[in-house]
Each structure stands twice: as C-alpha cells, then as structure tokens.
Amino acid sequence: LEDERLETSEVQIFYQEDPEYQNLSQNSCLPSEESHTSWHSPFKPRNYQLELALPAKEGKNTIICAPTGCGKTFVSLLICEHHFNNFPQGQKGKVVFFANQIPVYEQQKSVFSKYFERLGYKVTGISGATTENIPVKQMVENNDIIILTPQILVNNLKNGTIPSLSIFTLMIFDECHNTSKQHPYNMIMFHYLDQKLGGSSGPLPQVIGLTASVGVGDAKNTEEAIDYICKLCASLDASVIATVKDNLEELEQVVHKPQKFFRKVESRTTDKFKCIMSQLMRAIENLAKSIYEDIESLSQIKNREFGTQKYEQWIVTIQKECSVFKMPDKDEESRICKALFLYTSHLRKYNDALIINEHARMKDALDYLKHFFSNVRAAGFNEIEQDLTRRFEEKLQELESISRDPSNENPKLEDLCFVLQEEYHFNQETKTILFVKTRALVDALKKWIEENSNLSFLKPGILTGHGKTNQNIRMTLPAQKCILDSFRASGDNNILIATSVADEGIDIAQCNLVILYEYVGNVIKMIQTRGRGRAKGSKCFLLTSNNDVIEKEKINICKEKMMNDSILNLQKWDEAVFKEKILYIQNQEKLLRDSQEKAKPIPDKENKKLLCRKCKTLACFTADIRVVEESHYTVLGGAFKECFVTKPHPRPKTYMNFEKRAKIFCARQDCCHDWGIFVKYKTFEIPVIKIESFVVEDVATGIQMLYPKWKNFHFEKIPFDAAEMSK
Numbered sequence: 130l131e132d133e134r135l136e137t138s139e140v141q142i143f144y145q146e147d148p149e150y151q152n153l154s155q156n157s158c159l160p161s162e163e164s165h166t167s168w169h170s171p172f173k174p175r176n177y178q179l180e181l182a183l184p185a186k187e188g189k190n191t192i193i194c195a196p197t198g199c200g201k202t203f204v205s206l207l208i209c210e211h212h213f214n215n216f217p218q219g220q221k222g223k224v225v226f227f228a229n230q231i232p233v234y235e236q237q238k239s240v241f242s243k244y245f246e247r248l249g250y251k252v253t254g255i256s257g258a259t260t261e262n263i264p265v266k267q268m269v270e271n272n273d274i275i276i277l278t279p280q281i282l283v284n285n286l287k288n289g290t291i292p293s294l295s296i297f298t299l300m301i302f303d304e305c306h307n308t309s310k311q312h313p314y315n316m317i318m319f320h321y322l323d324q325k326l327g328g329s330s331g332p333l334p335q336v337i338g339l340t341a342s343v344g345v346g347d348a349k350n351t352e353e354a355i356d357y358i359c360k361l362c363a364s365l366d367a368s369v370i371a372t373v374k375d376n377l378e379e380l381e382q383v384v385h386k387p388q389k390f391f392r393k394v395e396s397r398t399t400d401k402f403k404c405i406m407s408q409l410m411r412a413i414e415n416l417a418k419s420i421y422e423d424i425e426s427l428s429q430i431k432n433r434e435f436g437t438q439k440y441e442q443w444i445v446t447i448q449k450e451c452s453v454f455k456m457p458d459k460d461e462e463s464r465i466c467k468a469l470f471l472y473t474s475h476l477r478k479y480n481d482a483l484i485i486n487e488h489a490r491m492k493d494a495l496d497y498l499k500h501f502f503s504n505v506r507a508a509g510f511n512e513i514e515q516d517l518t519r520r521f522e523e524k525l526q527e528l529e530s531i532s533r534d535p536s537n538e539n540p541k542l543e544d545l546c547f548v549l550q551e552e553y554h555f556n557q558e559t560k561t562i563l564f565v566k567t568r569a570l571v572d573a574l575k576k577w578i579e580e581n582s583n584l585s586f587l588k589p590g591i592l593t594g595h596g597k598t599n600q601n602i603r604m605t606l607p608a609q610k611c612i613l614d615s616f617r618a619s620g621d622n623n624i625l626i627a628t629s630v631a632d633e634g635i636d637i638a639q640c641n642l643v644i645l646y647e648y649v650g651n652v653i654k655m656i657q658t659r660g661r662g663r664a665k666g667s668k669c670f671l672l673t674s675n676n677d678v679i680e681k682e683k684i685n686i687c688k689e690k691m692m693n694d695s696i697l698n699l700q701k702w703d704e705a706v707f708k709e710k711i712l713y714i715q716n717q718e719k720l721l722r723d724s725q726e727k728a729k730p731i732p733d734k735e736n737k738k739l740l741c742r743k744c745k746t747l748a749c750f751t752a753d754i755r756v757v758e759e760s761h762y763t764v765l766g767g768a769f770k771e772c773f774v775t776k777p778h779p780r781p782k783t784y785m786n787f788e789k790r791a792k793i794f795c796a797r798q799d800c801c802h803d804w805g806i807f808v809k810y811k812t813f814e815i816p817v818i819k820i821e822s823f824v825v826e827d828v829a830t831g832i833q834m835l836y837p838k839w840k841n842f843h844f845e846k847i848p849f850d851a852a853e854m855s856k
C-alpha cells in the first residue's frame with residue numbers, strides 16, 4: 130500500500146509501482162475463513178492448536194510454523210489470553226501484534242477487539258492510514274492490545290516517541306518469515322537485539338512469530354537450510370520452533386493438501402507472427418545501430434533472443450548506458466540519446482507482445498501493440514515515432530490475417546481449455562484460481578475465456594495487485610474485496626484470473642482448483658499458493674511448455690522437504706545448545722551491523738548537474754535541492770519551474786502532509802520524460818523529483834553517473850526550510 134511505503138523514507142514510494150507480489154493480505158487465517166466459528170463466544174480449540182501454543186505459553190520466544198488455513202490467528206489469541214492471565218495481581222501485560230498489510234491489519238484489529246473486549250481489555254490499532262496527528266505514545270500507554278503496521282513502530286522508535294520496547298510484554302509478528310534484511314520487522318528486532326546484547330537494562334518482551342513456512346533461502350543442502358533457519362530464529366530471538374507433531378492426523382483433517390499435477394504442453398510448431406515481429410525488431414535494432422554503431426558494446430548480455438526475459442534485460446541495460454554517454458557536441462548527444470531511447474522503448478513493447486503471443490492468442494498480442502501505437506500517436510509523435518509507426522502499419526494487415534487464421538491457435542490454450550472442461554464436467558460447482566505471470570496476460574486470458582464458446586460455463590473475474598503496471602491501472606482495495614466476496618458467495622464469478630497478488634492469505638476457502646499457467650515462485654510462495662485450494666479433493670495443476678519450469682517446481686518441492694527435515698533436526702537439539710548458537714549469530718550480526726553503520730559514506734559537497742535522463746537537458750543543480758521530511762527531494766528557484774510541465778495526476782492522493790496533485794514532465798516538447806510529481810506540502814506547492822529520471826554530471830570532470838535511488842546518491846543533503854521558501 131502506498132501510504133505504507135511513504136514511511137519507508139524514500140521518495141520512490143510515489144512512483145514505484147507496487148510489485149505484483151504485494152498481497153491483498155498476508156494473513157493465513159482471516160476470521161471469515163472460519164465462518165463456522167464465532168469470535169464472540171468461547172471457542173473450543175483443536176488439540177493441534179493447543180500443541181502449537183504450548184511453548185509460547187511457557188514464556189518461550191517461539192516461531193509457530195503451521196500450514197495456511199489451520200487457524201494460527203486463533204493460536205495467537207490463546208497465547209495472548211494466557212499471557213494476560215499469567216500476570217500477578219497489580220501487574221499488567223501489554224501486547225503488540227504486527228501485520229504487514231492493511232487488510233490483514235483491519236481483520237486482526239476486529240478479531241482481537243471482539244475476542245478481548247468482552248474480557249475487559251482495551252484494543253486499538255494504528256496503521257499508516259491513521260497515523261497523522263495521533264498521539265501514538267498515549268494510545269500505546271492506554272491500551273492493552275495494540276495492532277500495528279510495523280513501520281509505525283519503527284518510526285516512533287526512531288524519533289524517540291517510544292523510547293524502548295520494554296513497554297511491551299509480548300510482540301506477535303504475523304508472516305514472520307519477513308524478518309530479514311531491511312524489512313521493518315527486522316528494524317524492530319534490531320532495537321530489541323541492541324537492547325538485549327548492549328546490556329542496557331529493562332525487561333524485554335516475549336517474541337512470537339507466525340508463518341506457514343520459514344523458507345530456506347538459497348540453501349542447497351540440509352546443512353545450509355539449517356543455517357538459514359537458525360539465522361531467522363536469531364533475528365526473532367526465538368529458542369523454539371513449534372510445529373504440529375502429536376496431532377498430525379487431526380491437522381490433516383482440517384487442512385487438505387491438494388493433489389499436484391504437472392502438465393507439459395507444446396508450443397506452436399510454426400509461428401508466423403513471431404517471424405514478422407522478429408523482422409521488425411531486427412530492423413529497429415539496425416536503425417539503432419545506424420545511430421550508434423557501438424551499441425553491442427553497451428551491454429554484457431550475449432546471445433539474446435526476441436521474446437525472452439533476457440531480451441528485456443538487454444533493453445534495460447542499453448537504455449541505462451545510453452543515458453550516460455557523453456559527446457563533445459551536446460546537441461548531437463541529445464539527438465542520439467533520444468533516438469536510442471525511442472528505439473529501445475519500441476523494442477521493449479515488441480518483446481512484451483511476443484511474450485503475450487507465446488502464452489495467449491496472437492490476437493491478444495496484436496491488440497496490445499495496437500493499443501501502444503494509439504498512445505504513441507496521441508503523444509509527441511515525432512519523426513522517429515512516425516517512421517516506426519509506419520513500419521508497423523505496413524505489416525499490420527498481414528499480422529491481422531495471421532492472427533485470424535485458426536491453424537495458428539495456441540496449443541497451450543487448448544490444453545488449458547481441456548483441463549477446465551474436464552474439471553467442470555466432473556464438478557460443476559468448481560471454483561478456480563488461474564495464476565499467470567503478468568498483468569497483460571490476465572487481460573488476454575480473460576478475453577480468451579469470454580470469447581471461447583467451449584468455455585461458456587465460465588464466468589471469469591480478475592484479481593490483480595494494487596500496483597500500476599505498464600498501461601493498466603491498478604485494482605483498488607474495495608474492488609478486490611468486491612470481487613472476492615462475489616467469488617465466495619457463488620456470485621458472478623467461478624474463475625478468478627490472478628497475478629501473484631493472490632498468493633498469500635486471501636480468503637477463498639471454497640477454491641478447489643488452482644492452475645499455475647507458466648508460473649513459478651519460491652518455496653514460501655509455493656506452500657501458500659497450495660494453501661489456496663483447501664476444499665476437500667482440491668487439485669493443483671502446473672501447465673507449462675518449459676521443462677525448466679517443471680524442474681524448478683520439483684526443486685521447490687525438494688526445498689520444502691529440506692525445510693521440514695531441517696526443522697525436525699533443529700527440534701532435536703538441546704535447548705541450551707540452540708540458544709548458545711542463536712546468541713553467537715546475534716552477536717556476529719550485530720558486529721556487522723555496527724561496523725556498516727560506521728562506514729557511512731561522506732557526502733560529496735561538489736555541486737553537480739541533474740540532466741534529463743532522456744534528452745539530457747539541464748534540469749537543475751544539486752545545490753538547489755532540498756530534502757523534505759528526510760525522504761522527498763524538491764528543487765528551489767524559478768529557473769527550475771521553466772524546466773518542467775505538469776499534467777493532472779490520474780490518482781490524486783493525500784499521504785501524511787503531502788497532497789499529490791500532478792505529475793511533472795520534462796518541458797522539452799519532443800521529450801516529455803516523467804520527472805516526478807507536484808505536491809502540496811503544508812502551505813507550499815512544490816515539485817518532488819525522482820533521481821532515476823536524471824543523469825548526474827560532475828560540473829568539473831563531466832563524468833556522468835546514474836543512481837537508482839536517492840539513498841545511493843551521497844551529495845550534501847540540505848533539509849527543506851519553510852523560512853527559505855518564504856523569502
């Protein structure tokens with residue numbers, strides 16, 4: 130969610146498209162999943178839930194690892210209730226529950242409120258959406274259970290509003306496998322571990338982590354997997370991993386493992402569409418070469434092929450390299466850079482179209498390109514663009530007739546059609562989730578289903594991320610909820626086509642057919658995706674033309690086994706020995722952290738130019754840049770105002786003190802490169818720029834550099850000053 134990202138102290142949050150793996154909800158057991166249980170009334174725990182809660186009830190820091198859908202939320206309620214009851218009279222506990230995503234946060238807040246308010250405990254929640262002007266300290270002090278999105282606590286620990294974690298007696302981390310690297314969970318645990326290892330006084334809270342899978346990282350054998358899991362335990366200061374062992378039979382009654390099937394499908398034997406597209410792409414590559422002969426030297430990527438991920442990477446590196454090359458003649462440099470930018474952008478779209486053609490119908494790929502070219506026409510439409518459009522249009526008729534020829538149908542789709550027909554014939558009430566790799570494929574497959582008379586029994590719906598990808602506008606949260614409710618209630622849809630957004634925790638208990646269409650993820654993803662098909666007799670199909678995909682999925686199954694073996698192994702260790710190992714890792718990691726902190730880069734005080742990354746026009750100097758609230762970068766002075774133009778923002782939004790109003794673009798008419806946004810900040814109207822839209826040139830040496838993020842660019846960062854603005 131964007132408002133969450135705002136707090137991560139990087140200006141990029143405004144522009145960064147939410148990756149598709151952003152989940153609607155990461156929690157594995159939302160209350161409506163267990164609609165047969167009422168959270169109001171006393172509820173009888175299952176034996177395996179009691180088993181999972183036991184080590185935590187004994188006061189041990191525990192990672193609870195149990196399958197999606199087994200009721201981990203209820204386990205955490207049991208632990209929490211026991212925790213409160215365990216305090217002697219006159220003392221009180223304080224529990225904090227962390228949820229990564231707003232929908233999970235909302236769910237947990239309501240579950241905890243319903244369960245604990247009847248027992249006389251005060252429950253509250255603070256999320257990125259509610260944080261403005263809320264006295265966080267008082268809210269924490271006045272309540273017994275606080276549900277938080279983790280960044281809130283990170284911010285308040287950082288600014289000292291909450292001086293230490295000692296205020297809490299129990300911390301619960303939902304989806305705790307995220308506790309690594311720079312994730313807010315880990316930032317919170319850094320505070321905890323600094324207090325633990327730094328010898329400063331004050332009691333530390335008990336720590337509980339919940340997950341369906343701890344993961345094994347890049348481990349190649351059980352030994353490495355054990356190391357990986359130990360590191361996660363060290364990050365959470367856990368001394369126990371709780372899994373179901375004594376009540377496995379009962380667990381298997383509740384959580385059904387879907388049957389897994391692999392289907393190797395064939396691609397088209399001849400592909401005329403690909404032939405024509407490849408010709409066009411070769412021609413554009415030659416045009417690029419005629420502008421800049423050494424284009425091949427710009428990238429290390431060799432043996433690229435059209436229509437592959439590798440080709441996409443090649444394009445991206447070429448675009449990067451082009452934007453920093455220097456020529457004595459500035460106009461010449463600008464001309465060449467702009468031309469290469471256009472050629473590579475078109476190549477990239479062609480490459481996308483080939484990928485769509487590979488997995489869906491030719492018609493869908495062609496529609497994608499036609500849409501792109503209508504956008505090209507509507508924008509600048511300079512000489513190069515006109516030339517490229519003409520080249521496409523010359524082939525358009527031929528492409529149209531090929532795409533209409535039934536002999537060019539995609540055999541993969543025929544296989545998909547076969548699977549769907551079989552399953553719905555067998556059970557008309559089947560509910561399906563179909564996972565695909567990209568947003569463009571979601572649209573393509575939906576259209577295919579709607580236009581296929583053999584699949585008229587299907588009523589497809591779409592479920593995608595909050596993120597805006599390429600040309601598609603993101604799906605809003607209410608829209609997602611609406612689709613899910615309808616799906617659940619046997620309403621409009623009986624098949625959802627989804628990108629990985631639907632991987633974790635979304636609440637689709639009735640889904641009994643999961644189809645992974647040319648789709649792979651890591652082991653954590655796999656376990657959660659499989660958790661989707663939870664109805665009895667559910668099935669999971671992997672359809673792919675690529676042997677590597679099947680191999681990769683088999684490796685994932687191996688990794689899952691490796692993970693389970695490793696956990697079993699660790700559970701046999703003597704607890705004292707395990708604790709010692711954990712302490713050793715924690716000390717090593719702290720040393721590493723502290724030494725990295727000392728090695729903070731010294732800012733380079735030399736003034737530098739920011740040039741438009743596309744046309745190389747001078748935009749501003751670093752000396753004119755001011756930093757707003759530590760993370761947003763604006764430019765002072767009237768000169769800069771002449772350099773950009775604004776267009777109303779398609780999604781105006783307010784975050785904290787910022788009101789997003791417009792997007793800003795390079796003012797050169799033939800460039801129009803996206804530079805950032807225009808916001809209202811308090812009483813000021815200011816541009817906020819993103820560094821990835823610019824090339825940084827050293828004034829003295831002329832050396833040019835690219836920075837992906839502001840935090841990588843170490844210049845003298847001067848804080849924004851309202852007085853200076855008013856001058």
Ligand SMILES: [Zn+2]
Pocket residue numbers: 741742743744745746795796797800801802
């Ligand atoms: Zn420009």
